[in-house]
Amino acid sequence: MIPKYKLIYLNTYGRAEPLRYMFAYAGQDYVYEIIEKEDWPKLKPNTPYGQLPVLEVDGKPVAQTTAIARYLAKQFNIQGKDDWEILQADSLVEALVDYRACARRLYTEQNPEKIAEIKKEQTMYLEKFDTILSSNPSGFLVGSEITWADLVFAAVLSGRQDDSEARSAALSTLVDKINNIPNIKPWLKARSKSNASAKKVI
Numbered sequence: 001m002i003p004k005y006k007l008i009y010l011n012t013y014g015r016a017e018p019l020r021y022m023f024a025y026a027g028q029d030y031v032y033e034i035i036e037k038e039d040w041p042k043l044k045p046n047t048p049y050g051q052l053p054v055l056e057v058d059g060k061p062v063a064q065t066t067a068i069a070r071y072l073a074k075q076f077n078i079q080g081k082d083d084w085e086i087l088q089a090d091s092l093v094e095a096l097v098d099y100r101a102c103a104r105r106l107y108t109e110q111n112p113e114k115i116a117e118i119k120k121e122q123t124m125y126l127e128k129f130d131t132i133l134s135s136n137p138s139g140f141l142v143g144s145e146i147t148w149a150d151l152v153f154a155a156v157l158s159g160r161q162d163d164s165e166a167r168s169a170a171l172s173t174l175v176d177k178i179n180n181i182p183n184i185k186p187w188l189k190a191r192s193k194s195n196a197s198a199k200k201v202i
């Protein structure tokens with residue numbers, strides 16, 4: 001039986017966005033619960049690690065974005081066709097997590113030399129992603145069909161404008177392709193930060 005899902009996050013796209021892409025792609029109903037900034041301190045101690053997003057599966061809470069995404073990939077049958085593909089998709093998503101962490105350092109770094117180093121590291125990641133994508137004739141990151149890696153990449157790269165110039169044509173094409181999938185396109189158009197099923201927690 002399909003479980004009841006509730007995704008809980010702050011009033012922003014952030015780390016919940018890849019998970020929302022996955023729900024939209026799968027056409028899976030879920031409740032999206034938004035926690036306003038001012039309510040967070042009193043709710044924080046009741047979450048598994050004092051952080052969001054949290055996914056509730058039949059009322060049972062679980063945290064850690066990538067673990068949740070990996071679980072949903074399995075539930076929605078988009079984890080990859082065999083163990084090798086599953087490993088490739090996992091590896092790409094973990095590399096994207098590192099890439100995001102690297103890009104986030106740019107927000108606070110003031111030292112020009114350090115900024116140049118971070119930008120070099122960002123470019124390295126983008127080039128590696130491009131090599132992997134460009135060498136796959138399917139136009140997806142892994143194998144011949146869409147996997148959660150494609151959805152996570154589209155969600156994360158769609159949210160980043162700062163690196164769009166350094167991004168290859170192949171990566172931009174992937175993002176466009178995913179954002180135009182029949183289940184994704186109307187959802188992207190219709191959604192706001194707080195979508196129709198969002199419920200405010202007090």
Ligand SMILES: N[C@@H](CCC(=O)N[C@@H](CS)C(=O)NCC(=O)O)C(=O)O
Nearest residue numbers: 014015050051052053063064065066
């Ligand atoms: N490793 C965690 C990190 C989660 C995280 O840092 N969440 C932030 C929001 S994006 C958060 O909960 N911040 C509020 C806080 O730490 O009090 C994951 O991937 O889910």
